[in-house]
Amino acid sequence: MDRKAMYKMINSKKAVMIGCGFVGSASVFALMQSGLFTEIVLIDADKNKAEGEAMDISHGIPFASPMKIYAGDYDDVADAAIVIISAGAGQKPGETRLDLVNKNVSIFKSIIPEIAKRNFAGIMLVVANPVDILTQVAIKLSGLPENRVIGSGTVLDSARLRYKLGEHLSVDSRSVHAFIVGEHGDSEVVAWSSANVSGVPLSEMCEMRGHYKHKENTAEIATAVKNSAYEIINKKHATYYGIAMSVKRICEVIMRDEKSILPVSHMIHGVYDIDGVALSMPAIVGADGIESDIPINLSGEEALKLKESADSLKKIMETIEL
Numbered sequence: 001m002d003r004k005a006m007y008k009m010i011n012s013k014k015a016v017m018i019g020c021g022f023v024g025s026a027s028v029f030a031l032m033q034s035g036l037f038t039e040i041v042l043i044d045a046d047k048n049k050a051e052g053e054a055m056d057i058s059h060g061i062p063f064a065s066p067m068k069i070y071a072g073d074y075d076d077v078a079d080a081a082i083v084i085i086s087a088g089a090g091q092k093p094g095e096t097r098l099d100l101v102n103k104n105v106s107i108f109k110s111i112i113p114e115i116a117k118r119n120f121a122g123i124m125l126v127v128a129n130p131v132d133i134l135t136q137v138a139i140k141l142s143g144l145p146e147n148r149v150i151g152s153g154t155v156l157d158s159a160r161l162r163y164k165l166g167e168h169l170s171v172d173s174r175s176v177h178a179f180i181v182g183e184h185g186d187s188e189v190v191a192w193s194s195a196n197v198s199g200v201p202l203s204e205m206c207e208m209r210g211h212y213k214h215k216e217n218t219a220e221i222a223t224a225v226k227n228s229a230y231e232i233i234n235k236k237h238a239t240y241y242g243i244a245m246s247v248k249r250i251c252e253v254i255m256r257d258e259k260s261i262l263p264v265s266h267m268i269h270g271v272y273d274i275d276g277v278a279l280s281m282p283a284i285v286g287a288d289g290i291e292s293d294i295p296i297n298l299s300g301e302e303a304l305k306l307k308e309s310a311d312s313l314k315k316i317m318e319t320i321e322l
Helices: 003-010 022-034 047-058 097-117 131-142 155-169 202-208 214-236 241-255 300-318
Strands: 014-018 039-043 068-071 082-085 123-126 149-151 260-262 265-271 274-280 283-286 289-293
Touching: 014 022, 022 039, 022 047, 022 241, 039 047, 047 068, 082 097, 082 241, 097 131, 123 131, 123 241, 131 149, 131 265, 131 274, 131 300, 149 289, 155 202, 155 214, 155 241, 202 214, 241 260, 241 283, 265 289, 274 300
Parallel strands: 014 039, 014 082, 039 068, 082 123, 123 149
Antiparallel strands: 149 265, 260 283, 265 274, 283 289
16 A cells, blocks of 8 residues: 555544444444544445435434534445444344354455455454454455454443443442453353452452352353343344444544453454454454454463354354355
8 A cells, every 4th residue: 555545544534334224323323423533434235224324313413523424335445444344134033143154254245345445444343243253254355454354342242241240239330340252142251250340359349249149140140141132132123222332432442542452353363272263352452453462361161161162163164165
């Protein structure tokens, strides 16, 4: 890429959302209120849908910051800072995220090459499920450096965990520091060993708040977090507000070069004997995407479960033809 194009990309305050379903539209609505961008472009196979969502969300601009929100096409990705991909089949009641693999890999085979043709030089953020598999598919199909292709991963799962722990302990969930790692899905792992509340180990904080059944309580919270998406889908057929806020947070970190630590999905090389697979581990995220992994303390059992999670994703990747 020539210097002029690189300068233009670095100074871009333009985001492109590919896919205007529940998740894509809710995410654009959240981003409209964030003030991070001066332009947000919506792309969808149904152009009328993209135009309608752009019009509707634009009518909130007088209550936010000046910007342009409009329907566009793949030419709009050329000078974007971030391209967010939420396009794909939605998860149906009773369906796992991994059941979506073949449907959404096919969709990505039509989307990613179109982005690659435009010499896109920003950050690609994958939100569609199964997000870990699709993040790795996006890396292979786009030819982008691994650090510039990020999946939303377990950012939402970790937020759900923090919310549940905040409720359990009657403390502000923002003071809870806890990660879910591995697959964004059924094999996800709660890193209980490193969980704390403002530096106080979780078990100690629980006892301070009158909770002593650690094994039962943690098992109940982990199950509730893992099943929350299924529960929401059964009740209202889709989840979108929580992931929209997760997308906004990831975009904040990138656009402000915050170098914050987020459990995003990215290629893992050599962490806990895992190599060559995309899944979520805490990483420093900034303007260049993934800067580096952050070591996280796991118990022997947690590390074993993480390896099993990685192996299950790797087996699925081996069945996909790209």
